[in-house]
Amino acid sequence: MEPWQQLVALDSYLEPYAETIRRRADYISALEDRLTGGNQSLADFASGHEYFGLHLRNNQWVFREWAPNAEAVYLIGDMTGWKEDPGFSLVPAEAPGVWEIQLPADRLGHKDLYRLRIYWPGGSGDRIPAWTRRVVQDPETLIFNAQVWVPDSPYVWRHPGFVCPDRPPLIYEVHVGMAQQEKKVGTYSEFVDRVLPRIAAAGYNTIQLMAVQEHPYYASFGYQVSNFFAASSRFGTPEQLKELVDAAHGAGLCVLMDLVHSHAVANEAEGLSRFDGTDYQYFHSGARGHHPGWDSRLFDYGKPEVLHFLLSNCRFWLDEYGFDGFRFDGITSMLYTHHGLEKAFVSYEDYFDNSVDEDALAYLCLANKLIHEIREDAVTIAEDVSGMPGLSLENKSGGIGFDYRFAMGIADYWIRVIKEYSDEHWPLGTIWHELTNRRAEERTISYAESHDQALVGDQALIFRLIGKDIYAHMHKDDPRMTVDRGVALHKMIRLITLATAGHGYLNFMGNEFGHPEWIDFPRAENNWSYAYARRQWHLADAPDLKFKCLGDFDRAMIETAKKCAILSKAEPALLWHHESDKVLAFERNGCVFVFNFHPAQSYTDYRISAPAGTYTTILDSDAESYGGHGRLYSGQRHFTLHEDTHDGPRDFLQLYLPTRTALVLFRESDKS
Template sequence: MQLDVLQAARCAEPFNLLGPGQDQSGGWIRAWLPGATDVSVLELASGKHLGHMQQQSGSALFELVLPQYQQVPLYALEITTLDGKFERIDPYQFKEQAYHAVHFVDHDPQNVYQQLGAQLLELDVGLDKTIRGTRFAVYAPNALAVSVIGDFNWWNDTAHPMQKTSLGYWVLFVPGIAAGTRYKYALKDRQGNSLPHKADPVGFQAEQYPSHASVVYEHAKYIWQDEAWMSRQGWDPYHQPMSIYEVHLGSWRRKLSGNGSVFLSYRELASVLLPYVVEMGYTHLEILPVSEHPFDGSWGYQPVGLFAPTSRFGNPDDFKYFVDQCHQHGIGVIIDWVPAHFPEDGHGLARFDGTHVYEYEDPRKGWHPDWDSCIYDFGKNEVRQFLVASALYWLDKFHIDGLRVDAVASMLYLDYSRKDGEWIPNVDGGNHNYEAISLLRWMNEEAYRRFPLAMTIAEESTSFAKVSRPVFEGGLGFGFKWNMGWMHDSLHYIAKDPAYRRYHHNELTFSMVYAYDESFILPISHDEVVHGKGSLLRKMPGDEWQQAANLRCYAAFMYGHPGKKLNFMGNEIGQSSEWNHDSSVQWHLLDYDKHQGIQLLYQSLNRLYCQYPALHQCDHAATGFEWVDHQNSEQSILAFVRKSLDSRQKIYVICNFTPVPHQGFRMGVTDAGHYKVLLNSDDAQYWGSGYSDKVAYISEQQTWHGKPHSVQIDLPPLATLYLIYEQID
């Protein structure tokens, strides 16, 4: 029976069969060693030869009886194979060390990545000796058997059977396994059928196709240099500027190789992307998902490794270096995190042990019709811990500053993208997924409690209440929410021919009705410049000059509007074609004055936004905004004022969304004094018409727009102006 289960890789309790043991007649050692022709046992402390092991029935099972020992000492095996002789410390003498992995996993979500996966250990065994190796632990509650396989055992699924615990985890400590070792898990389902070899769900490093192997990784090796950033005082994202540059690392810039182009590495990106971000005046980088994923075309939104930065661009140390360099240059790093769904790739989480371990079993809850992917079982304790642990892991081990959580709406609603009869109502008969709501609240509470300087951001496209309000106020607990309504309405408006914009004026003003219901980020993201939607520049109507002018006018309107800012790469240079993940941003366009001008405008907007408190301090407070004129639909003109927290600094924003200039256009103002032009998106340096070169205006004591004073402005075509009030002494 022992031989049968070992030979068939169906051994669930190898510690009962292998390693040291004793009975009334003394001690014994058993070892399962496929490929061995001769085996000797050496006492580990002294190197003393304890004897030759006897091969059992011509199998890979070897045994040595030690009647003189009531307790077998620590030992090593001297193994002879057809390829030579080598020494190995038997893993099956470390039962206690293996079991230690699962004692505390359910006590704290951080224990998932501190205990599970491949953990490098150094065991003190006395006599001034230590044993280094790796403890493997994986959750597969319904598997008949699990083995760890890798380069160290020639990927033989009979060589290292793991021990099943009562909690459904499988464990084994293997001496001699160092960082850099490749491994996977070989599982048998409950009927004994072999499953595809699985990558480690809590693996910290992974390989690309074709192996998709996990790699043992040592987190402690990297020495961080970002202490000043991580310990900064007074960081308050709500009252400080936040201009986010959204980037797909694989296509921001590529390098030529042979007949094509290849990715830049994390370290190469640090040397070229980071200086660009600093020069352009952005405060944060947001990176499309870096979690390991098998398919380039998913952009990372179909991840299989929620604990491993993708190896497309380097190893985890390289990614740490990238983040470290960002922090040393004052740039925060946000990553897209995808807890909503995962793909069916054979080496991944789908039917991990032959059953639905990670996903809902019923396809009405467990299958996503939009993305042909599996939906996590948000009600299962182990899955909930796994997901919360992943969120904390990126904040902890990689010093990430923010998590932008993808596809939140699909998690909140049971009927998301489903027809009648294709979804299961909750216990109250409604469409809210209470389990997902509970999970998101828990994740946000844990993230903010443990990492107070970090932030979470929801991509949520519905009117679900209090997404960015604290859990104790009945909210989901996110720090911010993408303002998808503003994005949709404003892009719909700006795409209209100016002659028809008068009929859509409310699309620009409606966002202020709900602007303070949530803590909003205004996103012009990758989703708006792909799949036939065209680039931001090509959404604009008119001839070449008008398209560029519309884009500049719109960008300046966005930076004046309340809410933090997010722009996808390429927007800032007026890229002409929509985003293609297989090629670089069209940097060659900067050879032309038009695109240089657009880029310079974005740089100016970032710097003004960061420099002037009125443009950012009250992004989320109604006291920081006041309409001057929101009813001028006939001329498609908007005017409003932004105020600093103390209301002393006032910046007036006036937008002309038609190609008709207005000389002497009167705008009401509150205070008498000088009004300096901070920005004119029609300035010649931005490839504008240069219609007006005035740098300041003086108010007149003439009531207008309900204000006691007014200024007469030369308002350029398709332009946005910023005017700052300067008091006369």
């Protein structure tokens, strides 16, 4: 059976589209042969970063750039007084459209600034080389330039050959710049010293690092990339980023990079737009080359040179910086010519009509194949809201090859529940459906909220639940009802999201302890303030505040998930759902999770069907240490009872369920 046939066999609803699926598979296979010539591996093909750009080899500098529309190209910079010098003029190379120059080693020095001056028919412009590995911004003029980077001592890895353990990812999403408490841009080194230990202590096993690729506008959160091979210099040096990855590996943490291949910044001087004077060198020409919602440029994934650039970019970050995989940003925008804007995906037809960019689909498939060819243990995650079938299915099974996809609709649904339903009308049946509705053959990662929900203009869950009272009423001894409700529901929402997750879980830094403020990077509209581009860690450490209680609960929740091994085992099995009681219970790998969402009603001797056995309470969201009321005994043991009903015999637990409380019961043994 061919791989594409395996995909169809997994889902009978795909049968009407079998011919389209076969054709796409044939196209991807033919594209790989075209790129590799059938005589090299995909990994060998994706080594453009060792050919293009600036390299010091055999005591001479070699620089190459692809600019097919150029008529003349010069290196200009500190070494030329920023003027055109015939001795720094590039000449055409053997490869079509490629320009090159060779210089003695003493003509360029460490930290020299440089750029290209490119002439094309009817015009010219200064450009930062497309393959450059280091870009810095002048603090006074704010101009960006490429920088020669050849430190005397290359970084020596302390943990070479790190392999990501085969375990469900518990992801801590982070942004180095705003990870510090001070009102400034944080550094890689500060992150290692101050934040990395927190992540390890909290029990997470994976870091998802945002804003790595250089971006001219800090407030873009790193999603308007200008220089794809350059690690953002605003956070430190390349060696300091390597030290961050290395230190994380030393702590047993996998490090994923937020990879942006869905679009590029529209800036011309800093980025790739009109690099050689044309608008179609790297991107689609005309309207198709511009994203109407992001004001950015859109790659032409059908061009071999663009695929060479992007595939080499994937390999570069694995080879050079030791990243363990990628979260691919903006997959929906890549896959469809409408970019998912104002689009509801309601039928399978949406995945097979002429809105699908099959070149982008082929690129993603080859990117995943390449990444796993280089690193078998690498992790790839798709950020997609469309639900494209086969996205997180192995290539050999007919899929695109991502290891995981984000269950992005869950976070949006929690917002809807909080906004549209009063507490007594929360639709538990629909909540259960939204939390567990996923393609059985594909692995997913769930989250209650990510950085998206914490941005200015939106609200984090804790702020939606508590509002302005979060600023003055979070003391443990303050009985404010709004805070009491918000703290209780915040814990329950996060626990049920993790406990029902398919194969992984994500949290954005600070959300675990209910960070009280949104994220707002310095920009003209806020007078370039850093007041909200930071994380107030002291709140999580203050013993008299409920922020610490929330952080402690999150730590216990993560530990409980590990103890129960819930993400590596079977799907959750619903045990009980009572809409008017607002009680939901389910079992997963020997643990029983019970949630009483009722805003006012506690229950005594509440019966819930459960597998026979002896159970111990291992997590109680109402514990005083977690900001609750302490209405239950810690570590209480429970024994199932048996009864015969008109529907047949059943075993059940009889529990005290305080209002707005969640319990996790660990089955110690089967009932003899």
